[in-house]
Amino acid sequence: SPLTDNDELDADQASSATALGLDDAVSAPLADTPTSGxxxxxxxxxxxxxxxxxxxxxxxxxxxVLFRRRLSEWDKVLLDGPFARVGRSYLVQFVMxxxxxxxxREQTLVTFVEGAEPLTLGRLPATRLREILSGEA
Structure with missing residues (x-):
């Protein structure tokens, strides 16, 4: 579906915006180029x-995709429902x-829909994931 001006946010706007919906698009600076993705x-x-x-x-x-953007900036704009922080270094979208x-005990492999890159979690993020999934978090 084509994007309207309201659907696309750049990194500066997104960091001050409320949470984005799943159909919204966000633009962030790419790591190795002066352009945004x-x-x-x-x-x-x-x-x-x-x-x-x-x-x-x-x-x-x-x-x-590697972005020049901190995890805390993503954390501010992504919805809490579908996305959750598992450990200090990861945000995961559960429906995926x-x-x-x-x-x-030290390694948990999470696979995702549509052939997305799997994620290997260490002990602490895996424990946090288990707590969230069991409703203890």
């Missing part, structure tokens, strides 16, 4: 913090999760 919120499976950058996994053909494999 446009992402539809509903296409985001997970976001990983890499200090001042974030790695965003999108559904569809496996795509990982397909399977969770508790491989060991």
């Amino acid at each position: 446009l992402v539809t919120v509903g296409d985001i499976c997970w976001i990983e913090s890499l200090r001042n950058f974030t790695r965003v996994a999108l559904k569809g053909p496996p795509r990982l 999760m397909e399977q969770i494999e508790w491989k060991s």
Whole structure:
């Protein structure tokens, strides 16, 4: 569906905006270029913090996009319902999760719909994920 001017927010507007809906698009600066990338919120499976950058996994053909944007900035604009923080470094969209494999105490593999890049979580983020899924969080 084509974007209207109201659907697209740049990083500065988004950081001061209220939560975005799944059909909204957000623009954020790409890591290696002076340009910005446009992402539809509903296409985001997970976001990983890499200090001042974030790695965003999108559904569809496996795509990982590196943005020059902190995780806390994403956290401010993404909805609490579909998205949740699991540990200090990850935001996950629950409706996109397909399977969770508790491989060991130290490693949990989360796979997502439409062939999106899987996410490997360590012990603490996996514990947080389990708490959220069981309703204890």
